[in-house]
Amino acid sequence: MSRGDIWWSNAIFFTGMHAAALYGATQLSPWSHLHSYTLALCFVSWQLASFGITLGYHRLWSHNAYQARMPLRIALAFMGSLGFQGSIKWWVVRHRLHHRFTDDPVHDPYSAELGLLWSHCGWIYYKKPYPRMKLIEKSDLDSDPVVRFQHRHYVSIALIAGLVLPAAIGSLWGDALGGFVWGGIVARLLIWHCTFMINSLAHWTGEQPYSDENSSRGTFLIALCTSGEGNHNFHHAFPRDYRNGPAFGDWDPTAWILSLLHKFTNQIPLLHHISQADYLKAKSSMLLLEASKLHAQIPVDSLPRDDNELPQWSEQQVKQYVQLEDEKEKDARVVLLIDEYLVDVSAYATTHPGGRSILERWRVQPQQVSLKDSTKAFHGLVNRHSKGAKETMRLLRVAKLKR
Ligand SMILES: [Zn+2]
Ligand SMILES: [Zn+2]
Structure with missing residues (x-):
């Protein structure tokens, strides 16, 4: 397996942002004199990015799990740019590879087979060749004017929205530097590592209630950090469903927002979801598998003879x-x-x-x-x-x- 050359620009930017966050957050500690508005700005900046990635990059553009009208598409493209995870086009083709060849060490960009560190953020440091990238469908992306515009102007949109804008907003209460550090750099780290958790931890620990075909799993805690995407086992089993956590008690605010927008606005004309029969088939097959594993543990002499x-x-x-x-x-x-x-x-x-x-x-x-x-x-x-x-x-x- 070739990892390819080191992607120096990515490596320097990613590592540099961590160093800057560490320095900035210790100089402007929230326990000393940081303005409470600035901390709120950090949270909002992180959450806007999080929902931009889950609603936009992931469920809309990667999986076409619903239809969205232009105003919503523009808002989601802007919010997703705050995630600092590349343009929609760059992100989606890699994510489609991940679904098409899940766990494959060659063809899955963040394959769990290559270890937790690689699947979390190691892959960002390399220009790994993806020989099957050309098989990935991307005509829908090429024909989407929002995707094309965001791809062309991605670096400027991301830097202005993700770093300059938080500083400008912070200056409204006299804390431009705090806005830059917390609303900009620290919030970018939060969205990075929460998104990366799905590729690493959600393929490493948790439950498999719907399928055991690949390493995808689901945990409440990861769902909590990722606007619902931690219910990753269901998502891999049914990637076109607008929900990631369809069961009662699953944390999936991304799906809740989609339902509300579908019901009360004209921005989402259509939501895709699987039938109840398919849901029950997947769930019951895993329960039966679990039961047969338990049954296999019973000593033969404790079972009634035929x-x-x-x-x-x-x-x-x-x-x-x-x-x-x-x-x-x-x-x-x-x-x-x-x-x-x-x-x-x-x-x-x-x-x-x-x-x-x-x-x-x-x-x-x-x-x-x-x-x-x-x-x-x-x-x-x-x-x-x-x-x-x-x-x-x-x-x-x-x-x-x-x-
Ligand atoms: Zn996955
Ligand atoms: Zn996906």
Whole structure:
């Protein structure tokens, strides 16, 4: 796997921003004299970028998960530029590669196979060749005037909106430098690492409720930091759905905003989502898989034998069996006839929750003409036995009665 040459401009800018943030944040510590408005500016600047990436770059332009009218597209392109993650066009083609070849060390730009650091931000430092980039569909991007304009003017839009504008806003309350450091540089670091978390942590830790085809996972905490994108397992299973967290209790404010805009404005004429049947199919298949994994842990001798494997005994054979002494108990066998099966409870009788004496009362007696049948007693007449009791009874079957 070739990592390609080091991408010096990216490396210097990315590392330099971290150094500047560290220096600036220690000089203008929020615990000393930082204006509370400046901290609010940092939060807003981060969140605008976050929703610009999730609503715009990701769900609209990468996956066409909904239709958006021009005013909303322009707003989202501007907000997404605050993410400092390249132009829409640059971002989307890489993201489509990630979905097309998830986890592939060659073709997935942020493949989880290459380790946590690589998938988080290591990949930014290299001009890695992507031989299958040419297979990625991008005619929709090329025909979108908003995407074309943003791509052409991306660097100036990003620098002005992401660094100059926060300083200008901070100057409104006399804190231009604080606005630059916190609303500009620190907010850029927040959006970087939160977005990168989806490529790294959301492919490394969490639940897989919808699919185990690739490394994508979902966690509430990552969803909280990423405007809902931490529900990454659902997203990889159904990338065209406008939601990333469709279940009750999933944190997905990006989907909530889309629903509200769809319902109360004319900006989103159409939202794509999967059918309830597809949702249930995905979820139930993973639950069944989980159940089969648990079932596989049960020791074979704790599972009831296949009824067809049991021998078939005549009444005479049953009476002969009952007359034999039980090896462990050194006593006559306690055998019940339930559902046409002979159930040997000799060794179990002392631990029977209902006591031994009741079993003895219902046992098959060799001297009786016809075998005493405990079926009705077992299924409600004497006790409505639990599922566990029925399982135990099945385990103790020794033969089927031949009529
Ligand atoms: Zn992913
Ligand atoms: Zn995606």
